[in-house]
Amino acid sequence: MSLKTSVKVIQETAPRPRLxxxxxxxIAVSRRHLLKITRVPESLFFSLIQPVxxxxxxxxxxxxxxxxxxxxxxxxxxxxxxxxxxxxxxxAVAGITVGITEDASKxxxxxxxxxxxxxxxxxxxxxxxxxxxxxxxxxxxSLTGLAVGWRINNGFADAALAFLxxxxxxxxxxxxxxxxxxxxxxxxxxxxxxxAWIFPFTFASNIFTPVATMPTWLQPFVLWNPVSSLALxxxxxxxxxxPLLGDSFPERYPVELAFGYAFLLLAIFAPLAVRAFKTxxx
Amino acid sequence: xxxxIKATGLTKKFGExxxxxGIDIEVEEGTVLGLLGPNGSGKTTIVRILATLIxxxxxxxxxxxxxxxxxQDDVRNIIGLTGQYAAVDEYLTGRENLELFGxxxxxxxxxxxxxxxxxxxxxxxxxxxxxxxxxxxGGMRRRLDLAASLIGRPNVLFLDEPTTGLDPRSxxxxxxxxxxxxxxxxxVLLTTQYLEEADQLANRIVVLDHGNVIAxxxxxxxxxxxxxxxxxxxLDAVADLAKTAELxxxxxxxxxxxxxxxxxxxxxxxxxxxxxxxxxxxxxENKIVIADIALRRPTLDDVFxxxxxxxxxxxxxxxxxKGRRGRKARR
Numbered sequence: 299m300s301l302k303t304s305v306k307v308i309q310e311t312a313p314r315p316r317l318x319x320x321x322x323x324x325i326a327v328s329r330r331h332l333l334k335i336t337r338v339p340e341s342l343f344f345s346l347i348q349p350v351x352x353x354x355x356x357x358x359x360x361x362x363x364x365x366x367x368x369x370x371x372x373x374x375x376x377x378x379x380x381x382x383x384x385x386x387x388x389x390a391v392a393g394i395t396v397g398i399t400e401d402a403s404k405x406x407x408x409x410x411x412x413x414x415x416x417x418x419x420x421x422x423x424x425x426x427x428x429x430x431x432x433x434x435x436x437x438x439x440s441l442t443g444l445a446v447g448w449r450i451n452n453g454f455a456d457a458a459l460a461f462l463x464x465x466x467x468x469x470x471x472x473x474x475x476x477x478x479x480x481x482x483x484x485x486x487x488x489x490x491x492x493x494a495w496i497f498p499f500t501f502a503s504n505i506f507t508p509v510a511t512m513p514t515w516l517q518p519f520v521l522w523n524p525v526s527s528l529a530l531x532x533x534x535x536x537x538x539x540x541p542l543l544g545d546s547f548p549e550r551y552p553v554e555l556a557f558g559y560a561f562l563l564l565a566i567f568a569p570l571a572v573r574a575f576k577t578x579x580x
Numbered sequence: 581x582x583x584x585i586k587a588t589g590l591t592k593k594f595g596e597x598x599x600x601x602g603i604d605i606e607v608e609e610g611t612v613l614g615l616l617g618p619n620g621s622g623k624t625t626i627v628r629i630l631a632t633l634i635x636x637x638x639x640x641x642x643x644x645x646x647x648x649x650x651x652q653d654d655v656r657n658i659i660g661l662t663g664q665y666a667a668v669d670e671y672l673t674g675r676e677n678l679e680l681f682g683x684x685x686x687x688x689x690x691x692x693x694x695x696x697x698x699x700x701x702x703x704x705x706x707x708x709x710x711x712x713x714x715x716x717x718g719g720m721r722r723r724l725d726l727a728a729s730l731i732g733r734p735n736v737l738f739l740d741e742p743t744t745g746l747d748p749r750s751x752x753x754x755x756x757x758x759x760x761x762x763x764x765x766x767x768v769l770l771t772t773q774y775l776e777e778a779d780q781l782a783n784r785i786v787v788l789d790h791g792n793v794i795a796x797x798x799x800x801x802x803x804x805x806x807x808x809x810x811x812x813x814x815l816d817a818v819a820d821l822a823k824t825a826e827l828x829x830x831x832x833x834x835x836x837x838x839x840x841x842x843x844x845x846x847x848x849x850x851x852x853x854x855x856x857x858x859x860x861x862x863x864x865e866n867k868i869v870i871a872d873i874a875l876r877r878p879t880l881d882d883v884f885x886x887x888x889x890x891x892x893x894x895x896x897x898x899x900x901x902k903g904r905r906g907r908k909a910r911r
Contacts, residue, residue: 319686326683330669330676337671337712405667409728412631414656415684 320416327410327423328430331397335431342431345393349386349439353378356506357446364507366539372447377539379443380460380532381505383436384525387468388500390435391475394428395492398479402578411578418572425472432468436461451537460535463556467528470560470567477571480578505529508541521548524559531556584609584736584767585630589639592625592791599625601791602639607769607784609735612762614782615771616880621788623771624664627740630769631661644735660729660737664744666721667728668713674700674724675709678731685732692731699727703757719750726757737761739770743777755780775880785880789888803878805886808833811856813845813863814872821845824868831858843871 335342356364361374369376398421401407410420440448450457475492482488502516503525509517520526521543531552533540542549585607592600600622607613615623628634630643632652640647646654668677675696682692700709703723708716716724722742729737739758743751758781762768772778778785779799787795787802795802811832815821824845825836832847832855839846849855856875863870 322686323684326680330672330680333676334669334671404670405663405665406669407667408628408633408663409661409667409681410684411633412656412659412661413681413684414653414686414732419684 316416320419320422323415323419324423324426326415327419328427329423331424331427332430335427341393342434345390345431346435346438348389349382349435350442352385353382353439353442353446356382360506364511366508367541369539373539375443375447376449376451376536377533377541378506379440379446379448380536380538381503381529382443383439383464383532384503384529385500385505386435386439387432387464387471387528388496388525389493390428390432390468391471391496392489392492394424394472394475395479395482396485396488398424398476399482399488400485402480403484407578411575417576421473421476421568421571421575425469425476428472429465429469432472433465436464436468448538449536452535456535456537459553460532463528463531463535463553463560467524467556467560470564473567473571474563477567477574480571480574499523499525503529509543510541517543521546524556524563527552527555527559582609583607583642584611585613585641585643585769587626587630587639587641590626590629590636590641591638592622592629592634592636598791600629600636603788603791603793605786605793607767609767610762610765611783612758612768612770612781614778614785615769615788616773616775616778616785616884617771617788618773620790622791623788624740625791626788627661627738627769627771631659631738632656633661657732658735660732660734662722662726662729662737662739662742664741666713666725668721668724670713673710673712674705674716677713677724678728681728681731687731695731699730703727717750719746719753722746722750722754723757726754730761734766736767736769739768741771741773743772743774751777775884779880787884787887794887795883799880802880802883805883809849809855809875809877811847811849811859812872812874812876813847813859813870815843815845816869816871818843820868823866824863827862827866827868828859831855831862849875 356378357375361378362371364374366374366377407420411417478492478495479488482491502520503523504520505525509520509526512520527548530540530549532538534552548555583606585605587603587605590600590603590605592598603622603626605613605615605626615626617623625634629636630641630648632648632655635649640649642648643655644658646658648655669680672680678696678699679692682695683689685692687695697706697709700706703726705720705724705727708720713721713724726739726742742758743754746754755777758768758770762781768781770778770781782799784798785796785802786793795805797805813824813828815824818840821838821840821843825838825847828845828847829836831849833850834848836845836847838844847855847859853875856873860870860873
C-alpha cells in the first residue's frame with residue numbers, strides 16, 4: 299500500500315521537461331480550436347467561398363485580359379492558382395487575429411494564464427489549429443484549381459516542396475496575426491486591423507498580374523514582397539508560367555526567399571507574441 | 581492559524597490612475613475574506629495580482645506559501661480563479677470545457693474526464709454536460725465557470741464578483757456552493773459590490789475605496805463602528821410622536837429621535853429583542869397605536885456610507901484594466 303502510494307506521488311510530481319508540457323498543452327489547446335471548427339462549420343465554409351470566388355472571377359472574367367505569355371487562357375489559369383493559394387494563406391491570418399482578441403476580451407485568456415500550463419501553448423495551440431485549417435483549405439483550393447485547368451507540370455518532389463512551403467509560410471504568418479491580436483482592444487477593431495495590413499501585401503504583388511504591368515515605382519516593393527516570392531516560388535515548383543521582370547535576386551531565388559521570409563517572420567513574431575501574451579495587462 | 585494569503589504594501593498604477601495604494605491583506609487558511617468596494621476601488625486588481633495575472637508595481641504577496649511574482653507556476657498549481665464573466669469556450673460543451681482545463685492542469689486524459697464528470701455532477705450540470713455553452717443560462721455558465729476553477733482542487737480560490745448579474749435564485753445557489761467549499765477547507769478571497777453577499781459569506785471583510793483599505797474586520801465589528809441596533813416605530817397619529825419618544829426614552833441607550841414626515845420614532849437600543857418587547861408593552865399600556873415596528877441592525881450599506889460619505893453604487897469610476905467590454909451591459 300505504502301509503496302503504491304509513493305509510486306503515485308512520484309508519478310504526479312515527476313517534472314516533465316518544459317518542452318514536453320509545451321507539446322501536450324499545445325495539443326490540448328489546438329483540439330479546442332479544431333472542435334470549434336466542427337461546431338461552426340460555417341466559418342470554414344465561408345473561408346473557402348471567398349478564394350473559390352476569386353478563382354472563378356479571375357479564371358473566367360478578368361483572366362482573359364491579362365497576358366502572362368504563351369498558353370493564353372489556360373496559361374493564365376496555371377499562373378493564377380499559385381497566386382490564389384498565396385492570397386488564401388494571407389487572408390487566413392485575419393481569423394487568428396480576431397480569435398485571439400475575442401479570447402482576451404472574454405476572460406478565457408485569463409483562465410489560461412492562471413493555469414499551470416506552459417503560457418506559450420495558448421498561442422502555439424491556436425496557430426497549429428489554424429495551420430491544420432489552412433492545409434485543408436489549400437487542399438480544397440488545389441482541387442478546385444485542377445478542375446478549372448491548373449496543372450502540376452513538374453515532378454512530385456517539387457510539388458511536395460511547394461505545398462510544404464505554403465504550410466511553413468502559413469504557419470509563420472499566423473504568428474504575425476496572433477501578435478496583432480494581442481494588441482487589439484476588441485474584436486471589431488481586430489476584424490478591420492487584422493485585414494488592413496494584409497491588403498497591400500496581398501494585392502501589391504504578382505498574384506494576379508505580372509510585375510511588368512505595374513508602374514516602375516511600385517515594382518521594387520512587388521518584387522521583394524514576401525507574397526510575390528511565395529507565388530513565384532510555387533509557380534516555379536509546379537511548372538506554371540513565370541513571366542519575369544528581369545534578373546533580380548527575388549526573381550532568381552524565390553524558393554529560398556519564401557522559406558527565408560517564413561523563418562524570419564517566425565523568428566521575430568513568435569517570441570514577440572509570446573512575450574505580449576505573458577505581459578498582457580502588466 | 582496559518583495564513584493562506586499574505587500581501588504587503590501592494591501598489592499598482594495603470595498610467596496615471598492609482599489602482600492600489602499600498603494594500604495589506606491577510607487571509608487565514610480555511611476562511612473567507614470579502615473584498616468590498618465600488619467599481620474602481622481596486623478589488624479586481626488585487627485578485628489579478630494574487631492570481632499571477634499581473635504584477636504589482638511595489639509590495640509583495642505570498643499565496644499558499646509561494647511568492648506570486650517569482651513562483652508563478654507553484655501559485656498556479658494551488659489556486660482557482662473565477663472572474664467577472666464566465667471564462668469558458670462558448671462553442672464547446674460543458675464537459676469539453678472542463679476536460680480541456682483538466683488537461684491544461686496536467687491531469688491525465690482519464691483523470692481529466694473523471695474530474696469533469698465529478699464536477700458536472702456536483703454542480704448539477706450533468707444533464708447539460710454535452711450541450712454547447714451557448715445554450716446555458718447565466719446561472720449555469722457561472723456554475724460551470726466555478727467548476728472550471730475547481731479542476732485542480734485549489735487550496736485558495738479567488739472569486740471576482742461571482743454573482744454579478746445573476747438572478748436572486750442563482751445567487752443563492754452560488755452562495756450554497758461557496759459555503760460548501762469553505763466547509764471543505766478551501767480558502768476563499770471574494771470580491772463583491774453586494775454588501776449582503778459579503779455579510780453572508782465572509783468571515784472577515786476589507787472595505788476598499790480608491791485603492792485604499794478604509795476599514796476591516798468582521799461584519800459585526802464593522803457594523804458596530806456605525807452604532808448598534810435601533811428600533812423603528814411607525815405610528816398612526818403624528819400627535820403621538822412626542823409622547824412616544826418621551827415614554828420609551830429609558831428603554832433606549834440614547835434619546836429617541838422623531839421623523840414627522842414618516843411618522844417614525846427612532847430609538848437606539850443595546851438590548852435588541854428584549855427592548856422591542858418593552859417598547860410594545862409600554863406603548864400598549866398607554867393606548868398608542870403602532871402601525872409598524874421593527875428592530876433595525878445597521879447594514880453594510882450604512883457602514884459604507886459612514887466610512888466614505890457616499891453609498892456603494894455612487895462612484896462609477898471605470899475599473900482600471902482595458903478591454904473590459906460587456907461589463908456595463910451585464911449590470
